[in-house]
Amino acid sequence: MGQLRIGICDDEEMILKTLYGLVKQAVRKMGLEFEILVFSSGKDLLQQAEELEIAFLDIEMPELDGIETGRMLRQRNSECEIIMATGIEERYKEAFHVRALRFVTKPFEPSEIEEAMDACLRRRIGFETVDVYRNRNFFQVRQKDIVYVISYGSYVELLAKGKRFRKEASMEEMEKILETQLFFRADRKYLVNLGHVDDYKNGIVTIGKENIKVSRRRKKEFERAYIEFDLKYKGKI
Incomplete structure (x- = not known):
């Protein structure tokens, strides 16, 4: 933290x-x-x-x-x-x-x-920070500000406050770093911040202009996590 x-x-x-x-x-x-x-x-x-x-x-x-x-x-x-x-x-x-x-x-x-x-x-959900880089400059971003994480194998990109940051970490490592009550792994490529989800229909998560498909085997788990988040933490992100 x-x-x-x-x-x-x-x-x-x-x-x-x-x-x-x-x-x-x-x-x-x-x-x-x-x-x-x-x-x-x-x-x-x-x-x-x-x-x-x-x-x-x-x-x-x-x-x-x-x-x-x-x-x-x-x-x-x-x-x-x-x-x-x-x-x-x-x-x-x-x-x-x-x-x-x-x-x-x-x-x-x-x-x-x-x-x-x-x-x-x-x-204070989401107040822990993550060490990241942008154009080789070091930053710390709070988890609540991370909209989603995209995996590129050996590294990930994080969208936070309208900017993209990079971190040398696998998606599995990011799952261990990020708060489980705040983030959900939609598929092999995306980790989404439940506090930034604008809409969810038929297995599609909408965040801003981005539509992210939740894998079929994760749909029920996502729906449970999203409802639980909404009940416990809505308005705190």
Whole structure:
């Protein structure tokens, strides 16, 4: 997985230090690479909103409180998971407007922080990265951005964000690298991202202008995988 970027925002220095330590401890237990950014105001956090994947926001901050910061964060980065920190239960209802995933209460309990982090990570399908090349330049692309993979024997091409990338790997190796709940092998040549499928009829997968035929022996398996994906993950890619 690429480095996870977590933001913590609170106007009280001691709370920032405490929460920083607990989040660091929780993420280390999960064995993830991470960077934790600390902010003493919502305004400071919003300057780096697009870089964050998880944000802990204190509801009771002066000037720009956690609710308003969360609203503005949603506008700039709709994919960021928000965890609200508060000691005032009466304000929980307000946080629903910014689609906060979890609430943690002061004083913080390590188990509560760990559960909140775990809940965030379980929702983040497709955020692992794949090392690829384009015109001999190295890139990392997130799996959720890969539309499909085409095999050319000893190497593959990946279509992501309108560009084609190359990776020296077999299709079997790519199946091991890519998340099984997100990708399905349609035939010997194609691996398709279920989150990018526009239509499926009579064994034909439509992705943009591309029509990809699912092999006859894989049709039922594909249909099960597609329905399961639709139920569990639709709207998260």
